[in-house]
Amino acid sequence: MASRYLEPRLERSSRAEMTRLQTRRLRAEVQHAYARSPFYRRKLKAASITPAAIRTLDDLRRLPFTTKDELKDNQAATPPWGDVLAVPFADVLRVHLTSATTGRPLAFLDTREDWYGFYHSYARSLYAYGVRKSDMVMAAFSYGPWIGYWSGFYAAQDLGCLVFPVGGLTTDARIDALLTYPITVLGCTPSYALFLAETAAKKGIDLATQTRVRITWHTGEPGASIPATKAKIEAAFGAKAFDLPGLTEIAAWGFECDARAGLTHVHEDYCYPEVLDEQGRPVGPGGRGELVLTSLYRKAMPLIRYRTRDLVQLADRRCPCGRTLRALEGGVLARLDDMKKIRGVVVYPRRVEELVRPHAGVDEFQIVFRRREGLDDILIRIDPSPSLSLAERDGLGVRLAEDLRTGLGIRTTVEMAEPGSLPRWDHKAKRVKDERTEVPF
Numbered sequence: 001m002a003s004r005y006l007e008p009r010l011e012r013s014s015r016a017e018m019t020r021l022q023t024r025r026l027r028a029e030v031q032h033a034y035a036r037s038p039f040y041r042r043k044l045k046a047a048s049i050t051p052a053a054i055r056t057l058d059d060l061r062r063l064p065f066t067t068k069d070e071l072k073d074n075q076a077a078t079p080p081w082g083d084v085l086a087v088p089f090a091d092v093l094r095v096h097l098t099s100a101t102t103g104r105p106l107a108f109l110d111t112r113e114d115w116y117g118f119y120h121s122y123a124r125s126l127y128a129y130g131v132r133k134s135d136m137v138m139a140a141f142s143y144g145p146w147i148g149y150w151s152g153f154y155a156a157q158d159l160g161c162l163v164f165p166v167g168g169l170t171t172d173a174r175i176d177a178l179l180t181y182p183i184t185v186l187g188c189t190p191s192y193a194l195f196l197a198e199t200a201a202k203k204g205i206d207l208a209t210q211t212r213v214r215i216t217w218h219t220g221e222p223g224a225s226i227p228a229t230k231a232k233i234e235a236a237f238g239a240k241a242f243d244l245p246g247l248t249e250i251a252a253w254g255f256e257c258d259a260r261a262g263l264t265h266v267h268e269d270y271c272y273p274e275v276l277d278e279q280g281r282p283v284g285p286g287g288r289g290e291l292v293l294t295s296l297y298r299k300a301m302p303l304i305r306y307r308t309r310d311l312v313q314l315a316d317r318r319c320p321c322g323r324t325l326r327a328l329e330g331g332v333l334a335r336l337d338d339m340k341k342i343r344g345v346v347v348y349p350r351r352v353e354e355l356v357r358p359h360a361g362v363d364e365f366q367i368v369f370r371r372r373e374g375l376d377d378i379l380i381r382i383d384p385s386p387s388l389s390l391a392e393r394d395g396l397g398v399r400l401a402e403d404l405r406t407g408l409g410i411r412t413t414v415e416m417a418e419p420g421s422l423p424r425w426d427h428k429a430k431r432v433k434d435e436r437t438e439v440p441f
């Protein structure tokens, strides 16, 4: 039987062996950052730490955090790259931009070796889903400076797959390609997977029976780790869907495996994970906290203790796949920056999606945080399936309101929009509006 691991020695290494490898790489990375990156030299000096003080993985906790805001401020102060850069400019091979919601996006540079590390670890994830050399792959991400398209493309090519380049194609042209060529694997955001399926259905095309897609993978948003969203994508494509959490600044750091046990493994030989509680203390197995990652492979922009703002839960069980790589329960549980407080209750948009998606009659939805008569309120706007009768729409609204009230612990307003009236998303979805922060003028 063919191996289920691309790199069994690393994916199944003993804890002692992994710790040795991580320690060696961490020391080299800190040494390199201190010697070559003005940004990190300043930070470490301000914290009165020299690289010699970092001898074990536990010593990592003595180092200061790095935040995205800090990197953005640094690039704004010293445009265009900031002074994190720790290699000569001539050694840089790739530039990617993060997707910014506010301000200028962060520009991220990689050397040839850095870039290889990014896509090779990604390839290991694809292999864990079951993607093989004989597959034909479509990476349906936007063509541009974002890393999603390039990393997916290069990762599939790294496995020897034939990759069909569709970055610049329209949705119609992509559907046509899926019907015409023997494409067996599709990568895209979860929102786009649903949009693709809906667009095909409008043309009378059933992607589940009329294409050869057997595996889909999803990144850019947490949707594929939300069971109801994943089930919807799997039904639309007649394929197995997998989640691939990642960050331009760190790596495509995690992956679900073919055991499909609800766990997300971390490529911990590429990026060292810490899961920290609100006081910055490491949580134990089963504990929840913010994921903080330290790059163990990148040399152009070596990030140390980078705060991902992702809320995760450390697994306290072994994955049946046999990998020993650290695992998280259920992927990214929430984006800490997305947290909203409504009448004293904490609400995450992901939780709303978990409650809305199981209802088959919902094609799209929108979450609006607003203030009504001085009180905070959540409006959930639903774009119902056009196949529903008016009476069925009303029934759906009542069931949704009840599920949301029970699931969130707070009353919400559910509004039925006209079928097809809410925006659809071909990249990362923007389903959340917070009108409370939008000042009227």
Ligand SMILES: [Zn+2]
Residues within 6 Å of the ligand: 256, 257, 258, 259, 263, 265, 319, 320, 321, 322, 323
């Ligand atoms: Zn596994």
